[in-house]
Amino acid sequence: MVSLPEELQAREDAARQRVEELQAEAVELALRLAKAREDLSWLEITRETVTQVLAELSAAKAEPDIPTEDASPLHMTSAPHGVGVMMVPPWREGLVVAVLPDVYRDIVEIIADAPGPVQAKQIVPRIGLPTTTGKIEGTRGKLKRLVERGWLDEDTPGQFTLARQGPGRDRVNSQ
Structure with a gap:
């Protein structure tokens, strides 16, 4: 027992x-x-x-x-x-945001509506994507492309604003 x-x-x-x-x-x-x-x-x-x-x-x-x-x-x-x-054509005078593919146009419009510089991780949820590393990096690549083509500026690394010579805030949603 x-x-x-x-x-x-x-x-x-x-x-x-x-x-x-x-x-x-x-x-x-x-x-x-x-x-x-x-x-x-x-x-x-x-x-x-x-x-x-x-x-x-x-x-x-x-x-x-x-x-x-x-x-x-x-x-x-x-x-x-x-x-x-x-x-994503290089920006030039008279070119409107409507010429951009939808996701790029959405990104530019989000940045135009922002009160200050915006980071990729802030844009991802606003364009309807999950905030995963892959989506953030993909969006960062699009932001860099928009900077290279003159649509956006990146004065501080990772902080994106509308380009000073690019589409003015008053013309972002035109056409």
Whole structure:
């Protein structure tokens, strides 16, 4: 016959072993979940990129080339199979935000409505995306592209404002 303290000790040991097994399973599941989330994030980014490229290509086919005085082969708006397609044109006087793809237009409008400089992580939820690292980095890339093309300024790293020579606050929503 087993004594009560021995029985309690045996049950405690069994419970401790079960807790350790469950903790090991939880660690394994947490690692698998992190990997699955990373895979999902990459797939979302890939799908969005492909969708954007296809939309840009179809928009380029729908709009005829409008050469400008300073047009060069590098700045043409269409080419076979999307080679050399530039969907975010360099800003120039008279160019309105409506020429930008939807997501870029949304970004410029959000920055125009902001009282001061805006960071990528502040823009992501305002354009309807989850605030994951992938979405923030993708948006930061778009912001940098808008800076390169003269639509935005980045006086302080990571802080974006409308370009001083770019689309004025009074013209952002025009046309």
